[in-house]
Amino acid sequence: MSTDVDGRRPRGIASALIYLSLVLASLVVLVPLSVVFLTSLKTSKEMTEGGGAFRLPGDWLNWSNYATAFNDGHMLSAFGNTAFILLFSITGTVIIGSMTAYAIDRFTFCGRKLVMGLFLVATLVPGVTTQVATFQVVNSFGLFDTRWAPILLYMGTDIVSIYIFLQFIRSIPVSLDEAARLDGANALTIYWRIIFPLLKPAIATVVIIKGITVYNDFYIPFLYMPSEGMGTISTALFRFKGPFGAHWEAISAGAILVIVPTLVVFLFLQRYIYNGFARGATK
């Protein structure tokens, strides 16, 4: 593998110190999470008795907090809403991003530079700054407090995916388009039958990055879908703060419920996720 720095293991004291630092960092990551997991298995009696955050739960199979969190926290509808938003915003992002990239890379037309510039400048505008005014736009369409508000916002403001597609589409030879054109295919057919299938690796990257962003986003659903039935997993979890107050065992169970799907996806798709971020975040 050329991926290793000179392919050798460091030795001696240096190696011991390196492992020590890695173990320490891992503890810093894992301890807060494990404590929350422990807490999620405790009964409220165990919680009031105290005994420190690290005291083990009496019953390792006490799933009642999870039931409470899931039912009273309306997690089912939250997962449903999140899934709905994920499905539509990811599909939309992939189609819109690839269409934009196709149009910009494969056609010379008057205004191409301008269009490119518009997308480029938009990357410089951080989404959080413009929400005061974006809110009015969404509101004027009557989309406030519907699931379509976040879907449109996620689709319409995702410049990163356009760049990922643009980078990738350049590596597809133009001769493929031309061959198809000689066979009588029009632009739409070329896009749909030739370019789109070849974009698979880029699509995987976009799906992963977009999926994680949408699943974890708090700001947009918090602003645009305030009503109870419209919660996504982020906002539903946030509402635990009210009714469950200081019931840390229920809040912890809710947090774990939200983290577990991420963990499962991560374990299965590790390599693609690393590559996706390395490729996506740098453009």
Add this chain to the structure above:
Amino acid sequence: MTHTTHTPTAGVGKESPAARTVRRAATRRSRPPGRGPLSRVTPWLFLLAPLVLLITFTYVPVANMVYYSFTDWDGVSPEIHLVGAGNYSELFTRPELFRVFFVSFYYLAASVVQIVVALYFATVLSFNLRLRNLFKGILFFPYLINGVAIGFVFLYFFQDGGTLDSVLSWFGTGSDHAWLGDPTSANVSLAGVSVWRFTGLNFVLFLGAIQSIPGELYEAAQLDGATRWHQFRYLIVPSIRPVISLSVILAVSGSLSVFEIPYIMTGGATGTTTFVIQTVKLAFQFNKTGLASAAAVVLLLIVLLVTWIQRRLVPDGKADLV
């Protein structure tokens, strides 16, 4: 972008024989020939939806925001009065409105820690270590976790008798310090959470960049007698400069627009209000759309300024988009 310039060629092998012939004939990239007015419209058909979305959700809001910032609008009433630069002068003369900028310095300091730590672990884990993939996974995972969940995990972490106090008591430092109780320690704690959350992203970016450095360079460096530190200083750092500079710019604009963690954990209490929390409160709780817009315009200008400075200082190949 050192590690993104090698272009994926996965699909190329699949091209048909006909396509290959055509490619041989075409010495350079040629554009589809014009076929009357229809072909001139074609690209716009593909760009219609993306452009509508882009303009509706980015450019219209920016323009509106600038307009609102000169008005006293409350966000609901049909009446809008122009007040000139009134909102801006209010913003800069009322210290409690301006103070939120200073909270950013905690997060700015945190991003320095974050980048240094990420650089260290990226370098270390590019060696061939035991359990390398396990450590990689552990260090990156926090970045993938839901922000609200992280907020709760760390609320419990900093609680009286919570995780941190328990850990400290093992070392005999029995403390009854309310970590989120006074502004300095609250901001330091929250900035610490953001280091915990975002180090993984920088780490993966750096690691990707380091691994795209060709192995021969290390061999050459070793033949020349370069130590590990020399390799890091003169080989790794210069090679991944574009990624480091990208991380710096993300860190600055990120520090200015912190919202989630402090909002979830403290709601902006005890001096932890950030710029975005204040803007959201002004706009959506106190209905001061005009003032909130002015604040947002100021933030936007600062972010644009920082980006501009960064691009002047570290010109990289990012302009080759067209």
